[in-house]
Amino acid sequence: MSEPSTIKSARVDLPQLFNWRNGIAWLVLAFTLLGQLLILQQLRANSDRAAEQQFELLVGKVTNAIEQRLIDHEQILFGAAGLFAASGEVSRAQWRAYVERQQLADRYPGIQGVGFSKVVRASERDAHEQSIRAEGFTDYRIQPEGERPVYMPIVYLEPFNDRNRAAFGYDMYAEPVRHQAMRQAASTGKSRISGKVVLRQETHGKVQAGVLIYVPLYHPAMPLETAEQRMDALLGFAYSPYRMDDLMEGILGAADLNLSLRIYSGPTQQAEQLLFASKEHAPGDAAHSQDVQLSIYGGTWTLHMESLPAFESGFSANEGLVAILGAGISLLLFFLISSLAFRQRRAEILAGQMTERIRENKRALQLSEERLSLALKGSNDGLWDLNLAADTFYASPRTWHMLGYQPGELQLSTRLWEQVLVAEDLPRTRAQLAQTMLSRLDQFTSELRFRHKDGRTVPVLVRGYIQRDAQGQPLRISGTSMDLTEHKRIEQMKNEFVSTVSHELRTPLTSISGALGLINGGALGEVPPAMQQMLEIAYRNSQRLGHLINDLLDMEKIAAGKMSFDMHEHSLRQLLEEALASNQAFAAQLGVNCVLREAVDVQVWVDASRLQQVLGNFLSNAIKYTPEGGEVSLHCSVPDATHVRISVTDQGPGIAAEFRARVFEKFAQADASDSRQKGGTGLGLAITKEFIERMGGKVGFDTAEGQGTTFWCELPILETCASTPEPGRGHLLVVEDEPDTGRLLYLMLHDAGYSVERVQSLHAAREKLADHRYDAITLDLHLPDGSGAQLIEEIRRNPLTRHLPIVVISAASHFDEKTRDPRVVWLHKPISTAQLLVALGKALND
Structure with missing residues (x-):
């Protein structure tokens, strides 16, 4: 079919794009591209400023974190010094208790330990070593060997693990870097940090740079006004060693700062004084870098920080997108204006088509509204809408007619449903509604009872859909309401019909079953073999029909609340043996072996006949689904001190996954077809569930397809x-x-x-x-x-x-x-x- 001439004439070819009539489009393209360039430059400038500010914040954050952590560690050492100031002497056990109370691994990750080094004069060395050996450290000696006027060996160091044992007895005063920090601390009476050292704890693994913080301890009775007096009064040092990689990991943790950090001991960045270097290294031309001089405890650390590519890309990631979007918008405007300039006729045609589509949509909407209205009228349901955000409520006329009111007769509010709900149901309904609102469900169905205007109760089935915001909070609830009065009446008639028919069938069925039993038993003489087979079929089916009628009557009694229980104390083992004996004949008929595996002897408070009916259901089902020659086991166990579990295990095909949720429903059958192999009404397990729950227990099952099924019930153990x-x-x-x-x-x-x-x-x-x-x-x-x-x-x-x-x-x-x-x-x-x-x-x- 050929295209209309009007559309052909509206086409634009390449020469038309460069025609003077398209000059406006070219001007718009030029101005928009220029504007995009200015915006891109401004965006880049803003990004640079934001990146610089963010980098400054991160530098301050890292610096403050290091300073604060070292202050925290100093406080631990001050506390240790306080022990000596308070008691004069601190035992190894007291030192260990103090350090354990600090919870270093949890609260201060990265600290290697807390130790005490004691001042030992040359004349006191032998006595000192003997006293430590007397504590059980038989191989203790001051290291390194050599004659020195003063020794300051490490006496206490907790936690006393493998690494810290390597430092036990080490004279830190003999090593120049440690010596300098210790002497400054002793002469000034202030905390001091050492330069870069290799810790004695570096016994295995990667060797890390180390530092130590010293807090001097003095004899309490000696003067401390001058440096000489403080040196004379020196008792020792409370100190902490740090492996720098472990320390920084404890300070910075798992934070992804997108920074490269190097720490040097001293005011300059000398390679031999490098204390720590982060695993990621920024290139030398990093966009942002900064050096920070950190003065701590008489020493200076130089922190050199550079931004990583990931940091910089986070601020410039949108520039390419903005440029592409800007160019795309400019081209879009260009072609749009070109289309408006050279395709006016096409626009008119499209406008006509859109107008027609709007009309069609309007007609479709009207038709949809008519269908909805007819569907509601046909279903006789009411429509309602509760807008929680706007605090408004709407209900269709049918909704009001169910309760005997005219539209507008009651004052509308979001709490109107509480006014017409049956008063005694209000607390339970509020709780159910609150639970539904707090859940993530978007649909609900509930049967409620409302008060009619004339005072009678109207059962109503309420279905609703919940609209929620991004946080899951309900915004609007809409749905329908169905008057269940007629449904309840029909259900009552059905129940009465089932009850009446079931009772009326039992009398003739009893006579039929009894007569067939007498004939099969030979009471009237020998029966011809051909007739005997037919009579046995009739007798079995009469028994089966009797069981079906009994199930129907039980369900009717349960539904009507007329089921009574004769509760007494019984021996569970005896009940299990009776149930097994009652089903042996049926098992033998199908070639299945039934055994009692375990049976704990406990007392239970049950209705014996109802429990026998439950066990009969479990056993008969297991026998039916176990292949000939298989085994059904009955066993019980005590999962806890107050309950006993009775289990029946078959060797059948298991329960299909799609049927497991409906196992205990009324009339539920895994094979519901007319040609199913296993008979029954599908009521046995539903009755079982009701009986067990009425006797204070619960039921369940465990199954795997192709591996059999175990049905179980739990009952409370009777205790006196x-x-x-x-x-x-x-x-x-x-x-x-x-x-x-x-x-x-x-x-x-x-x-x-x-x-x-x-x-x-x-x-x-x-x-x-x-x-x-x-x-x-x-x-x-x-x-x-x-x-x-x-x-x-x-x-x-x-x-x-x-x-x-x-x-x-x-x-x-x-x-x-x-x-x-x-x-x-x-x-x-x-x-x-x-x-x-x-x-x-x-x-x-x-």
């Missing part, structure tokens, strides 16, 4: 504790189901001198109160088989226990006034020993 009665002390009963809390209360009261017995259930408490007399009891309101308030009523109705003192210890935030008894002392968890004993004393004295 009693202490030996003491004459003259009260006899108490502790009723507490939580093992750790019960053990704590037992210890608190037993340590206070009371005779204590402890139980974990309402049933056990009744048995104890019937057989024993107690002076008082402590009681938890929430017990696994009933309410503590029920026990209080029973105690008060019984003439023998009517006046029994009771201390209620509960985690409830407030106590129901209906359960309040003026003769009961109430405590909120957590409690202290003092609170418990005061409350018990009050209860006993009332």
Whole structure:
């Protein structure tokens, strides 16, 4: 298809670019390029100034860090001098304790140690060496050998590691550089730093330049006015040796300063006086360099710092980008103006096309709004929007109609939802909302209960999307609300239907199953072999149908809150043996071996029949998924002192990763197809989870595809504790189901001198109160088989226990006034020993 003539005429060829009509575009190109050049020069000047300022800051930072660290090290030596000033003599153990308290490795990295060198006259040398050897250092001697009028050997040096042992006994006064620093320190009474030396600690590894700081120590009773007097009174030196590379690493740490640092001992930069050089060296033509004279402790350090290429590139990195962007913008303006000058017709055509697109977009937007409106009407959902940033709230008319209000009837605010929420749900809903806001979730779904205008409760499914800022803070929440009233009604009808049908099916099914069982058992005579096989199929399927109906009834009872539990104390080993025996026939039918590997003998507080049903579910599933000839093992262990874990392990194919999150959901099956090989409703594990959690435990599983699965449940171990009665002390009963809390209360009261017995259930408490007399009891309101308030009523109705003192210890935030008894002392968890004993004393004295 040929192009329209209007567009052909709008094309621009190369000669047209240099036409006089395009002069404006060329002027704009020239001025913009000139402007970009000026901007680039200004940017470069600003970058140079910023780099110079930053370099000055870094130089000051390095200098200050070195000065401050050396001051800190001097303070350590002053503290050591203070030990001698306070006590006159400091033992090796005291010196070690002082240095260890300084935590040199953590607080002052880079320091080699803290030592003490003692003044030893020539006449005292032998006695000095003998005294040190008497401390256990049998090979101690002053080094280097030779006769000198005064020795100043290193006596203490902590930490006393391999490197520092090499300096033990070394006479630093014999070495000229150290001698000069020590003599200046002794004569002036001030701290002095040595020149560059090689430390005695350089026994292995790279040899580093070293320096030492000396603080003189004097006899406290001698005058110190003149240099001669100070030399005569000299006791020794507290000093620290430094390996310069280690010292600078401790001062500068891992900071990437992008600087090359060299430190020289003395006012000049002589190679033989180089103390430290950073690993990276800047070229000789570095853009920024500076020398700093650092006067420290009678000495001078010259710091030479140069900027590294990385430092300089950080300030000039944008120049190329600015130049490219500037040139690009200039060319863009040039071609834009050229296009405007020579393609006016093309611009008109494009404007017409854009106008048409805007119209199409507007029509599409209107169509989208209509579809959204129709979709909301069709779904009968309400639309709402909560703008936290603007503090505004909007709700569609349908949202108000759900609650019986007209739009505008209620005053809009961001807290309006709290006014229409059912009051008793408000604390829990606030907590859930706060948790959602603090999380990183951007979507949520919650079922809430709102108050209708006429007072009835309306269940509403609320779905929302949270818009957040870059920091994750919520800005806006938008979503829909669905009235669940009809859904709840249908669900109730479904539950009632399932319950009714299940109950009605059980009677004829029982008759069918029983009749088939009698026939198969030969009660009516021998059955022909061909018929026998069909009857067995019918009997097995009737049993299977019975299990399915039982599962449906159990789920209906759980959903309706009608499931009751007959909780008693049982031996776990006996229950496991019974469960294994009950499933042996099914295992033998499928050619699977079931064994009990381990079974610790503990007591548990459970409903035996419900636990057998749980174990039956675990075992039957394991048997079904274990191949013929395989093994299913039942075993239990005690992961901690308060719980026992029961595990069933199969040799099946394992659970697929995509199904693991739904294992304990109702009607969940890994193979939900019509042709699946394993039968069942998918309710067994959901019922198992409900049963175990109702009995105070938890369930879970461990699996790996192709390696089998282990399903497990944990139950609390039943403990009954009693202490030996003491004459003259009260006899108490502790009723507490939580093992750790019960053990704590037992210890608190037993340590206070009371005779204590402890139980974990309402049933056990009744048995104890019937057989024993107690002076008082402590009681938890929430017990696994009933309410503590029920026990209080029973105690008060019984003439023998009517006046029994009771201390209620509960985690409830407030106590129901209906359960309040003026003769009961109430405590909120957590409690202290003092609170418990005061409350018990009050209860006993009332």
